[in-house]
Amino acid sequence: QLLLQPCPPLPRAWAVALLRWGLLSVSAYVARARGQGLPGALGDALMPLAALVSFLVPGYATLQAQCLPLGGAVELLHGWGSWEGFALNYLIAGAAAALWHQLGLSDKGATPGHGPTASIGRLLSCMKPDLPRFLLMAAFLLLSSLGEMAIPYYTGKMTDWIMSEDDPSAFERAIWIMSLITVGSAVTEFICDCLYNTTMNRIHSRIQSSVFRAVLRQEISFFRTSQTGDITSRVTTDTDTMSEALSEKLSLLMWYLARALFLYALMLWLSLRLALFVTVGLPVILLLPKLLGKIHQSLAVQVQESLAKASEVAVETFQAMATVRSFANEDGAARRYGERLQETYQLNKKEAGAYAISMWTNSLSGLALKVGILYYGGLLVTGGDVSSGDLVSFVLYEMQFTSAVEVLLSVYPSVQKAVGSSEKIFQYMDRTPQITPSGTYAPPNLKGVVQLKDIWFSYPGQDDAPVLKGVSLELRPGQVTALVGPSGSGKSTVVALLERFFDPQRGQVLLDGRPLSDYEHRYLHRKVALVSQRPVLFARSLHENIAYGLGERSREEVTAAARRAGAHGFIARLSQGYDTDAGEMGGQISGGQKQGVSVARALNRDPRVLVLDDATSALDTESQVRVDKEVYEGARAGRSVLLISHRLSAVERADHIVVLEGGQIREQGTHRELMEQRGLYWRLVQKQQNGAEGGTDTGGQ
Numbered sequence: 001q002l003l004l005q006p007c008p009p010l011p012r013a014w015a016v017a018l019l020r021w022g023l024l025s026v027s028a029y030v031a032r033a034r035g036q037g038l039p040g041a042l043g044d045a046l047m048p049l050a051a052l053v054s055f056l057v058p059g060y061a062t063l064q065a066q067c068l069p070l071g072g073a074v075e076l077l078h079g080w081g082s083w084e085g086f087a088l089n090y091l092i093a094g095a096a097a098a099l100w101h102q103l104g105l106s107d108k109g110a111t112p113g114h115g116p117t118a119s120i121g122r123l124l125s126c127m128k129p130d131l132p133r134f135l136l137m138a139a140f141l142l143l144s145s146l147g148e149m150a151i152p153y154y155t156g157k158m159t160d161w162i163m164s165e166d167d168p169s170a171f172e173r174a175i176w177i178m179s180l181i182t183v184g185s186a187v188t189e190f191i192c193d194c195l196y197n198t199t200m201n202r203i204h205s206r207i208q209s210s211v212f213r214a215v216l217r218q219e220i221s222f223f224r225t226s227q228t229g230d231i232t233s234r235v236t237t238d239t240d241t242m243s244e245a246l247s248e249k250l251s252l253l254m255w256y257l258a259r260a261l262f263l264y265a266l267m268l269w270l271s272l273r274l275a276l277f278v279t280v281g282l283p284v285i286l287l288l289p290k291l292l293g294k295i296h297q298s299l300a301v302q303v304q305e306s307l308a309k310a311s312e313v314a315v316e317t318f319q320a321m322a323t324v325r326s327f328a329n330e331d332g333a334a335r336r337y338g339e340r341l342q343e344t345y346q347l348n349k350k351e352a353g354a355y356a357i358s359m360w361t362n363s364l365s366g367l368a369l370k371v372g373i374l375y376y377g378g379l380l381v382t383g384g385d386v387s388s389g390d391l392v393s394f395v396l397y398e399m400q401f402t403s404a405v406e407v408l409l410s411v412y413p414s415v416q417k418a419v420g421s422s423e424k425i426f427q428y429m430d431r432t433p434q435i436t437p438s439g440t441y442a443p444p445n446l447k448g449v450v451q452l453k454d455i456w457f458s459y460p461g462q463d464d465a466p467v468l469k470g471v472s473l474e475l476r477p478g479q480v481t482a483l484v485g486p487s488g489s490g491k492s493t494v495v496a497l498l499e500r501f502f503d504p505q506r507g508q509v510l511l512d513g514r515p516l517s518d519y520e521h522r523y524l525h526r527k528v529a530l531v532s533q534r535p536v537l538f539a540r541s542l543h544e545n546i547a548y549g550l551g552e553r554s555r556e557e558v559t560a561a562a563r564r565a566g567a568h569g570f571i572a573r574l575s576q577g578y579d580t581d582a583g584e585m586g587g588q589i590s591g592g593q594k595q596g597v598s599v600a601r602a603l604n605r606d607p608r609v610l611v612l613d614d615a616t617s618a619l620d621t622e623s624q625v626r627v628d629k630e631v632y633e634g635a636r637a638g639r640s641v642l643l644i645s646h647r648l649s650a651v652e653r654a655d656h657i658v659v660l661e662g663g664q665i666r667e668q669g670t671h672r673e674l675m676e677q678r679g680l681y682w683r684l685v686q687k688q689q690n691g692a693e694g695g696t697d698t699g700g701q
């Protein structure tokens with residue numbers, strides 16, 4: 001300090017602060033590096049504490065020098081050198097560290113990119129699109145808080161005016177101003193609340209729809225391995241819990257944080273000394289009752305446990321009453337029950353004492369702070385440092401400040417909880433689908449040549465049990481290829497690979513010579529249409545079901561597709577025709593009708609590759625004939641068709657028949673060729689023709 005003596009006071013203070021910070025940081029670093037005997041939280045707090053202790057006074061003095069003449073700041077800076085100033089500085093830093101720790105802001109054990117801090121960052125990034133609204137809200141919040149803050153200020157001013165009695169109209173004026181400010185503050189608060197709630201609802205919907213989209217991006221096996229209930233609860237319940245907590249608690253937190261900051265700034269402005277007095281005293285008066293409250297809570301838990309033990313004795317006795325009676329141990333049982341109750345009673349007494357002490361400390365510590373402020377304030381008023389009106393305003397501000405800090409302390413854990421549930425949601429949003437992302441290739445003309453080249457595939461988690469073992473086959477435009485084989489031979493698995501529900505572990509699935517993953521997702525599924533074994537319809541009209549995924553479709557287009565699928569007849573006979581609701585999962589129409597509608601749904605896309613996975617088994621003969629006609633006519637017109645059927649009579653006309661067994665292709669050729677071979681296909685046909693045990697099912701062989 002001696003070296004810096006010729007400098008002006010503020011730069012000198014900053015230079016000393018920097019020096020002090022450097023020294024303290026190095027010491028803190030060394031202490032942390034050694035780490036011996038330092039509790040974790042204290043170790044974490046050392047660095048921020050060093051900064052706080054060093055920069056608190058020069059920072060404040062600079063701020064004050066900006067607003068007021070330098071006189072006050074100089075006094076403050078000189079005071080800093082005295083031992084009281086020194087002690088006060090450390091006391092404030094200690095109190096701030098205790099509050100910081102109490103709020104759990106030290107974030108112990110958080111790994112980078114995870115935990116609450118990361119989630120808060122993510123949450124804030126979700127709010128980014130609404131930044132203008134938040135800025136507007138902040139402006140209203142500022143206005144409303146300023147309005148609220150003005151009331152105690154005018155109350156203090158009125159005290160001064162009443163005491164000085166030199167301007168009687170000032171009192172009336174103050175009342176008017178106060179009323180106007182109150183109304184203004186209430187209106188801005190109302191607008192702010194409305195804005196906040198609508199914004200949070202928007203954010204809620206946005207997060208919910210992003211989670212939904214993120215889930216939809218996942219590979220099919222994700223839906224098979226995760227419970228549907230779990231997924232739904234993430235999308236609905238978790239987002240609801242999070243946004244409910246955020247809308248209620250975060251708004252409280254924001255509101256009271258703004259209030260507390262304003263109030264603190266005003267307290268500092270009214271009297272620096274009194275404000276520092278509160279800063280040191282407040283953590284003590286807030287944390288002490290909280291600490292005692294914890295003791296009370298733990299005693300309350302012990303009481304509950306002891307009560308439960310007493311009930312256990314009663315239940316055990318009643319259940320074994322016959323045994324108690326036969327050993328004539330009624331007195332013994334009563335004595336045991338009495339002993340348990342005695343234990344509960346002792347604990348009850350302790351709990352009541354702890355409760356009384358915690359309540360008593362609560363009110364007493366609050367009272368002590370107020371008395372302290374009044375006493376110290378009184379001294380300052382007597383010394384002429386503070387006016388009596390300012391003291392009144394200060395006490396009013398302090399009361400509001402204390403309750404704002406209390407609310408903050410109680411609300412903060414709920415916000416942390418909301419952040420916790422948001423973590424679960426973000427896990428879903430961040431999950432990378434376990435399938436190669438779709439490409440962008442979407443040629444205007446697609447021939448529809450599909451090649452499966454030496455495909456090896458096992459379902460996720462079953463690597464040692466391949467379902468397809470070196471399958472190679474080709475679907476050519478203008479041809480109907482049939483895939484037959486016993487149940488479980490892997491036919492539907494081939495379809496799943498064609499639809500890119502999974503990627504094969506080895507081999508390639510090519511469409512017009514390019515891997516399926518090159519194609520744009522929507523394009524691929526428009527060009528390759530599937531009617532699956534168990535078609536699923538959605539709870540909407542039959543028209544919408546047939547047009548599913550294609551946006552708006554005219555009734556003519558939908559009807560034409562239904563005619564080709566042989567479904568028009570039955571739809572026309574329904575009382576509401578195409579407007580009939582299919583019901584949940586298509587539950588309001590029959591199995592055969594469902595198949596008809598789903599064939600129409602596939603044909604409506606006019607696909608280049610049509611895959612029918614045992615899709616006509618439940619159709620009536622008339623519809624069956626229609627679909628067969630459409631399948632073969634479509635193929636003749638240049639479409640590639642893959643037909644899977646258990647009814648071998650349905651595949652006799654196919655241009656090429658592939659027989660699959662145990663995930664391997666056993667035979668292939670035309671019906672005639674295969675029958676001549678007298679191999680597996682022949683045996684399957686024989687069994688079906690003879691109506692053997694397997695009935696019409698190739699799986700029954």
Ligand SMILES: Nc1ncnc2c1ncn2[C@@H]1O[C@H](COP(=O)(O)OP(=O)(O)OP(=O)(O)O)[C@@H](O)[C@H]1O
Nearest residue numbers: 224459462467486487488489490491492493494699
């Ligand atoms: N999601 C799945 N997870 C694990 N294994 C599966 C899954 N789907 C099918 N499998 C197994 O793969 C094998 C082939 O099943 P796939 O459904 O392809 O046979 P399929 O020939 O179509 O039978 P079906 O004629 O009865 O429809 C079977 O052993 C089956 O148990």
